[in-house]
Amino acid sequence: MQNIEGKTAIITGGTKGIGLGVAKALLSKGMNVTITGRVQATVDDVAKSLGSKCLGIEADVRDYDAQVNVVNATIEKFGAVDAMIANAGVGHFADIEEMSIDQWNQVIDVNLTGVFYSTKASLAALKKSEGYLITIASLAGTNFFAKGSAYNASKFGLVGFTQAVMLDVRDHGVKVSTIMPGSVSTYFNNHIPTDAESWKIQPEDIGKLVVDLMTMHPRTLPSKVEVRPSMPGKK
Numbered sequence: 353m354q355n356i357e358g359k360t361a362i363i364t365g366g367t368k369g370i371g372l373g374v375a376k377a378l379l380s381k382g383m384n385v386t387i388t389g390r391v392q393a394t395v396d397d398v399a400k401s402l403g404s405k406c407l408g409i410e411a412d413v414r415d416y417d418a419q420v421n422v423v424n425a426t427i428e429k430f431g432a433v434d435a436m437i438a439n440a441g442v443g444h445f446a447d448i449e450e451m452s453i454d455q456w457n458q459v460i461d462v463n464l465t466g467v468f469y470s471t472k473a474s475l476a477a478l479k480k481s482e483g484y485l486i487t488i489a490s491l492a493g494t495n496f497f498a499k500g501s502a503y504n505a506s507k508f509g510l511v512g513f514t515q516a517v518m519l520d521v522r523d524h525g526v527k528v529s530t531i532m533p534g535s536v537s538t539y540f541n542n543h544i545p546t547d548a549e550s551w552k553i554q555p556e557d558i559g560k561l562v563v564d565l566m567t568m569h570p571r572t573l574p575s576k577v578e579v580r581p582s583m584p585g586k587k
Contacts (some may be wrong), residue, residue, distance in 0.1 A: 353434065353435075353483070353484060353566050353567065353570070354568075354569065354570065355384070355413060355525055355566050356378070356383050356434075356565075356566050357380050357381060357382035357383065357566055358382060358395075358424060358429040359383050359384070359432075359434035359435065359481075359531065360381070360383065360384040360385070360386070360432055360434050360435070360475065361378050361383055361384070361385050361386070361431060361433075361434060361435035361436070361437055361456065361545075362376075362385075362386045362388070362422060362423065362426055362430070362435070362436050362437065362470075363375050363385060363387050363388070363437040363439055364388050364411075364413050364437070364438055364439050364440040364466070364470055365388065365407075365413075365441065366386075366387025366388060366389065366398070366437075366439065367387060367389040367394050367395055367437045367441030368397045368398075368538070369536070369538030369555055370439055370488055370533070370558045370559075371387065371437070371439040371440070371488075371556070372387075372398065372555060372556025372557045373514070373557075373558055373565065374439065374480070374559045374562050375387050375406065375557040376402070376438055376559060376560060377559025377562060377563050378559070378562065378563065379402055379403065379405055379567050380404060381563055381567075382408075383391050383405070383434075383541075384405045384406075384429075384430040385402070385406045385407070386406070386407040386408070386409060386422060386425070386426040386429075386430075386464055387399060387402075387407070387408050387409075388408075388410070388411040388413075388422055388440070389410065389411075389540045390410065390411075390412050390434065390528060391410065392410035394410035395409065395410050396585075399457050401507075402557060403552070404577060406431050407425070407426065407430070409421070409422050409425055410430055413438075413440045413462055413466030413467070413469055413470055414461045414465065414466055414469070415469070416469040416472070416473065419469045419472075419473035419474070420468050420473045421457070421572070423477055424432050426542075427429065427477060427542075428436060429504055432477065432480070432481050432484040433474055433477035433478060433481060433483065434475040434478075434481045434484065435485070435486065435566060436454060436470060436480075436483070436484075436486070436536070437469065437485040437488070437562065438466075438467040438470045438471065438484050438485070438486070438487045438489075439488040440466055440470075441462060441463045441465065441490075441506075442458055442459055442462045443459065443486065443503050444456075444458065444459055444502055444503075445495055445499045445500060445502075445503060446499055447498075447499055448501050450476075450544070451501060451502060453531050454501045455499075455502060456516060457488075457489065458487045459502040459503055459505075459506050460506050460509075462504065462506075463503070463506035463507065463510060464509045464510055465512065467487055467513065467514075469507060470492060470515065471487075473486060474538070475521070475526075478521075478526045478578070479521070479525070479526055480525045481497075482524075482525030483519075483527075484502070484527045484528070484529070484565070484566055484573060485514075485517065485526060485528045485529075486511055486529050486530070486531060486562060486565065487513075487514045487528075487529075487530045487531070488531050488533070488558070489507050489510045489511050489514065489531065489532045490503075490532055490533060490534075491506045491532050491533065491534045491578060491580070492508075493507035493508050493530075493532055494503050494508070494511065494532065494570050494578075496508075501522060502523065503582075505519040508531075510530065511530055511532065511576065514528060514529075514530035514575075514576075515530070515575060515576065518573075518575050527570070527573055528573075528575065529565055529573065529575055529576070529577060530575070530576050530577070531558065531561060531562070531565075531577050531579060532577065532578045532579065533553055533558060533579045533582075534553065534578075534579060534580040535552045535553060535581055535584070536553045536554070536555065536558065537549040537550075537552040537553070537554055537555075538555060541576045548585075550582055550584070551571065551583055551584065551585040552581055552585070553570055553579060553580075553581055561577065561580060565577070
């Protein structure tokens with residue numbers, strides 16, 4: 353894309369954390385942005401705070417029809433979809449014997465199936481615009497850990513899904529990348545960021561990375577990007 357001013361992106365889970373960091377970065381470059389979340393009041397408040405070039409829509413990524421509606425509403429307002437940033441995610445962490453069926457299903461449904469739905473719903477528009485699909489995975493998609501069975505499974509799957517989709521659509525002019533962050537200072541899983549986490553990756557850092565990917569020369573595709581804190585905090 354190189355010049356992204358005036359282009360339009362959809363960001364799932366865009367009301368806080370990485371999603372909000374990406375939204376702010378894209379808006380600062382003159383893009384239009386649609387953010388989604390599961391609570392209409394929160395989506396409305398955040399969209400209003402981001403300005404007139406931001407559209408907020410209540411949508412659960414586990415609902416395919418809701419993702420289709422997001423794409424259609426975005427096209428109606430802004431005229432196109434040039435990028436889909438599949439960011440929405442959840443985490444439940446427990447020993448396999450303690451992991452509930454509902455927890456397992458929620459993690460897989462949001463982190464993996466939800467990305468499939470967002471991708472499927474936006475693909476025709478991305479092919480038309482020769483746009484960009486970026487999924488937000490995790491280093492948990494290559495590094496397994498205890499009590500991470502559901503989360504690891506979802507992120508390992510997401511990395512594989514994204515790489516396969518990249519091969520499916522590159523002949524249509526659609527670029528596909530997955531970003532795999534390590535420790536990020538966000539509100540993920542009800543965590544409250546503190547000043548002591550200044551060593552962690554910040555949401556705006558991922559936002560800058562998304563801008564860098566989208567403005568790279570179209571002949572070059574970083575299809576999988578691992579991102580770590582440069583100086584991890586001391587335990």
